[in-house]
Amino acid sequence: MKREYVIALAGNPNTGKSTLFNALTGLKQHTGNWAGKTVTIAEGTYVHKKNTYRLIDLPGTYSLFSNSTDEEVARNYIVFEQPAVTLVVVDATSLERNLNLALQIIEMTPNVIICINLMDEAEKRGITINENVLTKKLGVPVVKITARSKKGFALLFDTIDRLVSNVIQGTPNVVRYQPEIEEKIAKLEPFVRTVVNDTISARWIALRLLDGDESLLQELMKRWNRGEEEILCPQTEHMVHI
Numbered sequence: 001m002k003r004e005y006v007i008a009l010a011g012n013p014n015t016g017k018s019t020l021f022n023a024l025t026g027l028k029q030h031t032g033n034w035a036g037k038t039v040t041i042a043e044g045t046y047v048h049k050k051n052t053y054r055l056i057d058l059p060g061t062y063s064l065f066s067n068s069t070d071e072e073v074a075r076n077y078i079v080f081e082q083p084a085v086t087l088v089v090v091d092a093t094s095l096e097r098n099l100n101l102a103l104q105i106i107e108m109t110p111n112v113i114i115c116i117n118l119m120d121e122a123e124k125r126g127i128t129i130n131e132n133v134l135t136k137k138l139g140v141p142v143v144k145i146t147a148r149s150k151k152g153f154a155l156l157f158d159t160i161d162r163l164v165s166n167v168i169q170g171t172p173n174v175v176r177y178q179p180e181i182e183e184k185i186a187k188l189e190p191f192v193r194t195v196v197n198d199t200i201s202a203r204w205i206a207l208r209l210l211d212g213d214e215s216l217l218q219e220l221m222k223r224w225n226r227g228e229e230e231i232l233c234p235q236t237e238h239m240v241h242i
């Protein structure tokens with residue numbers, strides 16, 4: 001049966017997202033507006049094994065903490081539009097810095113593939129990366145590619161196909177925080193679960209609210225058309241302002 005899946009491309013600026021997007025879609029892109037904001041996001045499609053994949057090129061960001069419109073747009077897309085897969089494009093030559101965003105995204109959703117790009121550059125610099133170790137540590141598939149020369153694409157296509165058809169599933173190893181933070185999450189998470197539907201990570205929402213993410217709170221209230229008193233946990237309402 002032919003199906004259509006949405007694939008979001010996320011990553012730090014300058015990691016080769018657009019190069020990958022163009023290589024996959026053959027530049028058949030048009031631009032669209034998302035989440036009521038006038039931010040243009042490229043969109044295009046490719047076909048693999050009779051399935052159509054709609055690719056969404058999200059703005060490049062260093063984090064998803066609501067520091068800028070770009071971060072809000074990328075965050076809202078991943079959390080609320082719920083693409084079948086979020087491809088996190090990371091730069092093989094600065095993996096440590098890039099994995100910061102990757103860790104934030106696997107806290108939000110298990111439907112993630114980490115795409116290590118610029119492998120040609122890494123090889124030139126003598127950097128070797130063991131993707132199997134990374135896959136084990138992160139709990140989501142990791143694929144090495146060179147977007148510029150389309151190297152590694154066969155495995156990337158295959159991994160996307162297996163993830164959307166549930167042959168494999170992401171089981172992210174999420175970060176555990178200090179006991180006092182985990183205690184607060186444990187209190188807030190069941191409450192969040194009663195407000196958001198279960199396709200959204202209640203743990204991640206709880207974490208963001210504990211961090212005082214007002215922008216996310218406003219977005220939640222807007223999307224579910226609820227008043228602030230219904231979103232805030234009765235015992236912990238001050239937490240939003242921590």
Ligand SMILES: Nc1nc2c(ncn2[C@@H]2O[C@H](COP(=O)(O)OP(=O)(O)OP(=O)(O)O)[C@@H](O)[C@H]2O)c(=O)[nH]1
Nearest residue numbers: 012013014015016017018019060118121146147148
């Ligand atoms: N050597 C090499 N260069 C690459 C590769 N992929 C992308 N680049 C180069 O990296 C630079 C950034 O690529 P873009 O595709 O514009 O990156 P981006 O992530 O879309 O950047 P922003 O839109 O600014 O976030 C460009 O000069 C690309 O030609 C690759 O696989 N190998």
Ligand SMILES: [Mg+2]
Nearest residue numbers: 017018019060
């Ligand atoms: Mg780009």
